Amino acid sequence: MSKYFRELTVAAALGLLMASLAIFAPHFFQWQPFISRLTSQMPALAAAIGIALVIISRQIDISIGSQFGMCAIIAGVTAASGLPLGVAIFAAIGAGAAMGALNGVLVAYLGLPSIVVTLATMVTWQEALRLWQQGRLLNLPAGIQWFGLSQPTGQAIVISLAFVLLVGAAWGMKNLAAGRFIHATGTDAEAARLAGIDPRHTTFAVFVLMGGLAGLAAVLNLVQSPQVQPNCGDGLELKAIAAAVVGGVAISGGRGTLWGVLLGMLLLANVNPALTHFHQPPYWEKAIQGLVILLAVVADGIRSRKTKI
């Protein structure tokens, strides 16, 4: 019970939000808008799964918004040049993994702090993209939207892809050696090393995986609209980190479940729609999100203090 205290608390908060919406604003649950909203949250979920793994291994990556934008434009340009959708998807994920590998080399093998490394790569990719695209809106060929299928089918594919990813990653973190390596590295890198795990290789792999997931997230986003903007990834890093932290992933590494991340994601993502449905002005969104993050870390701080004493 107490082991999953955080996940249960967030689930309760989400349940409370949904229940009050069901009572006071039942049109929130109209099927089509509800599904559309859920679909639009899936790219951020994919990114949040990646960032959760990064945080569990006791690192951070704030460059994922820039990676996401870069991957989206690379996929868009590839598709617009007439290549098939599969190639575009492959290009996005490959580009993401390559950008993640750069972060990984600097953090894992040169021992640099991930916050500064990813700060530098964030600025670099973001400005490179601006220089390349000059803020132009990129029109996508017709076959891209919803994978060239109907909207309901496309939405079903996006949602099921994200959930397959979530279930697979959650299972892997518990049952695969690689998942345990990530937990071990984040709990105590030196102990992991003495146990025969190379924390450097693990950290490097986590960053590559994060980049690949940022690429996948970009694809899940790309198929939802007829155009793509170079700044589509702005603020994604904060959304993803907030979802992970609120969902109970400890920023000090080693602890967290991906189910918690899902709950945190849904809770934060529904702040804005809930404000709208309760007829409240939407510009409180960022302040509320910041407050929720702070509440989550303060709760962590107080709990760890109690357990120490």
Place this chain on the structure above:
Amino acid sequence: MSSTRSFSIKSLLARHETVLVLVILLEVLLFQTLGKNFLVGKNLSNVFRHSVEIGLLAVAMTPVILTGGIDLSVGSMMGLCAVLFGMMVNRFGLPPYLAGLVAVLFGALGGGMNAVLITRLNLPPLIVTLGTFSLFRGLAEALTKGAESYSGFPKSFLALGNADLAGLPAQIWVFFAVAAAIWLMVHQTTLGRSFRAIGYASEGARYAGIPVARNTSLAYIIAGAVAGLAAVILVARLGEARANAGIGYELLAITAVVLGGVSIFGGSGTVAGTLLGWIALAILNNGLTRISDYRIMDQPVASVARELSGLLTGLLLLAALAIGATMKALAIRRARKQSLSKTTPNPAIS
């Protein structure tokens, strides 16, 4: 065989500031040759007028990073203080200088909030200030309903951002005062020494009797107060207070500090280094806007100067980090070799 090489690396490391001065001279030379009207009095004063806010944040960020912490919330704090300042002057008719004082105090209060969460609850600075980064910006947006802005400030106040005083931009004098105060604090007082001690080994500092929580708190409170001051100066320069004031400034400030040779792990670095890092960035930013004869990606350099300088800043930071880390690894390896040969009389081991 490595004695001469290690000597040159060592002296290079010891003089991080010299390298930066060379970089700055190189920049000046480059922009003077390629650009138009770079080394002209009016342009030079613009270089500094437009980057005083980032300089203030960078100087105040230095003690925070020296203690091994980080403050991501200063840019958002600027937005919140700018909005509060605008409201106080515009809606409640407070005189600008009184409102400015209140904005600085409010900044200190926000810094105090970071400090309490970091030092009393032992939470990581990165995640606390990420939370307040979102909270402060969100409050600024909520207060202005996402769209309102405040303008129509008295001329005497706008002079702070646009007039000259004794031949230099007026706000430069404020910057000099703040930079001198922080230099004195960091390099001439026991408080400043304690920042480095805390960053080097906070547990060790505690055993040495340093009030770690109190001194660390002070660094965050000063960072918040200076962010409030930077907000007032920005409003005076632009003549308008909006919720988006200072977006991304925290990144530029941190870049200047790291470029200036302050260790991101805490424990070592100088205010002079930060100042040089800031000057290098400011010149890069301005110099590119002076180049109109050369083209990049089919555009004159001047018209894409913002993106280009951002890109170069990122690459510069990456290079500085990678070089710093390699140097450190080399130094550690050398030190290990030396201590091994000193302490072990058995020649077979060394």
